[in-house]
Amino acid sequence: MKENFSRRQFIAASSLLLGSAALPASAGTNTDNLLSTWLPPDRIAKLRVALIGTGSRGAGMWGRDLQRNYSDQLSFVGLCDKNKGRLAFAKQYIGTDCATYTDFEKMMKETKPDLLIVCTMDSTHHNFIIRGMELGANVLTEKPMTTDEKKVQAIIDAEKRTGKQCRVTFNYRYSPHRAKIWELLQAGEIGELTSVDFHWYLDTSHGADYFRRWHRKTENSGSLWVHKATHHFDLLNWWIESDPETVFASGSLDFYGKNGKFRSDNCRECPHTSNCDFYWDVTKNKYYKDLYVDNEQYDGYKRDGCVFKEDIDIYDKMAATIKYKNGVQVSYSLTSYSPYEGYRIAFNGTKGRIDAWIEESNKSNNADYDEIVLYKNFGKRDYIRIPHGTSGHGGGDKLLQDQIFLPNVPDPLKQSAGARDGALSCLIGIAARKSIEEKDVIAIRDLTDIDLQSKKPYQNML
Template identity: 40%
Template sequence: MKRFAVCGVSKRAMEMFIKPMVETFSASSELAALLDNDPKRFSVCKEQFPTIQNVMEYNESEFQKMVFETKPDVIIVTGRDDTHVDYIVKALEHNLDVITEKPMATTAADCKRIIEAEAKSKGTVTVTFNYRYSPYHTKIKELLLEGKIGRVTSIDLNWYIDTFHGSSYFMRWNRMRELSGGLSIHKSSHHFDLVNWWLDQKPVEVFAYGSLNYYGQESEHNPQKEDGRYCVSCNVKSNCAYYMRWNSRSGALNVKDDHIDSNSKSKEAYSSYRPDRCIFDSEIEIEDTYTASVKYNKGALLSYSINFSLPYEGYRLAINGTKGRIETTEYHAPSRVPFPVPEQTIDYYPLFGAKETISVVKREGGHGGGDPVLQEDLFLGEDPSRSYRILSGSEDGAYAVAAGEAVWRSVKENRPISVETLLHSQSVKNS
């Protein structure tokens, strides 16, 4: 029986880790402790999972006490992004294993702290990059390993976030770079990790452009220049195109919230947390649009873009190699796409031959069916029948964050940014 302590009782913690722990993997896994700075999160969590009523609760300053009293084997880190590094380092200092939500940290410097702590520890770090586990993404990995397109020369990846999902980041703490690293880290680290994993290469240099086009006080969609508004009480929301796209005039609030379960009987907000802050506040300075070029250590080149305010959500991918090309397009959250969308397939084009369209067997579960398979690897151990590595370690987490930091730094400094220089890493331990 392995004992787990959760640091940061977010909605993500409850849905991704606590729920499967108590419902699916209870024969081998036990929730030993909850740690958070807001007691309300404990009551919401225990309301949702009545079987954990006796689980010990600890304030964020009581990490050492929690470890001493509950003796966990693994620390699960699922709090706000900027809190990850301290919990991970403390866990490693106690020789405990760590499972952390992405991003592993919000800066390359903090990734270096983690790597150094892990090198001195008996514990290891696992980063839950669930995009790897989507059946489409694992199929692409398998095609590349089979050599279907030969040596990869370039990748085009264009990611689209719709006005519902995209605006949600600017309603919450994610809009502050010091808390999230900015969206090139909080969100794009997912995408950089996916490419790094497909290629089995490391990013070495990034040049990027970016800007704030849709949100912030200067947005052309801002109905009135005034700070401090909240969607639920805003007196100009009927003039806000973002609000009215997803809500009716009756005022039914419909914002994406990664932290509190909308089905909970406890309707009060968490302490000092609002998921409906105005997306046009003047404090918003992070970018909502990026294009980037990334050079890899074995010669591959990535052309990447992401936009956080588009009419639909999904991505378009093309991977070019010396023997052919792979293409696929995904339309995410079809219920929010305002037109019929085709079933996702993978198209394979040999350099000298006929096109082949590959259909993929889909799975149920979050992140395109990836979450349940990742959970099995986390709570049962990695699948021994799998022929390639998929579970992510500290090196993967570090390079994904460093690539994202290189993006926003390149935007600010208008120059190429060395990923290795950001990491200052002499040696990186890979769990």
């Protein structure tokens, strides 16, 4: 049986190893008792956490936020990054006195963490997920879990082989707006779901940012089909509650990269700043200056790369038709040079339809709620207002962290996601890439040995 993954289970496991008091009879059924009586008040067993990848996401959400908000539950035992300057900055930014490493193996062997958090460049995740599990840790990885089907298979195999678990941080599932959609679908408000129209727009600020960074190369990010759309495909898999079966896609690079009239290596060295709409001074953002600019000497990485560089090989315009095992079909698109950021989605069912949209960058919209419209085929329409969440990603980031690190946070909306969920969201994007290359429909079952189900199995990670 696989080792379970929640904080209380980690504590249970580490306390057993330390030879603490025997489990009370109520343990396993009453977690309040388990926490209050099993752990002696003078010895708080904390989750031992190591972090690889101390960039923006690692130092911030999975570094400083954890240190500030969950230090009763966990303590950092090691930080690792290949850039030693960024690593040193992250250590003080997070506010931990734990050891730092540029050698991952050394960190794992010396610190023996219960949990490894993976926040490196996407194409490297699998190395740390697999080796982390082999060296005895459970793993929490940032999305996308990985970037090609061979790496997906290797992670699934490593999970089986080691008995450890890999949880994927799908924060998008936790936004209250998307959670409400899940509830309406589950309640059968539109009858049987038959199709979904899902269109995502990245604007000329956030969207352009993918083309400035390492994300601009497929070998690093798997392209936006994987790096970005893994979020969207995971939402679809969760809402539709079925596994994807086939993908047919098209895409091209129409706007960024080779399409620009002029270019440079990066904004700071560019002779075209006065007539480029994308000129951006990275040094004005203190966090980015501290993380990247001040540490370029160690790896040469420029955070303000030119969006028109000719080495950009990811698509900036994408569309796909996805068919699910339960018969639902999806029309999906992603545009990365839109005047506004957000999405529009519609769920069509046998008894009605749900329309929902978000305009994240619409400054003229002062409303403190997002709306969903629920239509009945032969009845009234309801407008449902969802108050904005306060933390990052529509309020999802904090809810996700609470569920992972606080005791007794249930999962009624089935939001926790494991390696199988991580795999299937990546595989839709990987299939889309292949579909464009091969000009053919790609069957998901041909990519790995995952047994596809008409009703998606719930990966309860608690």
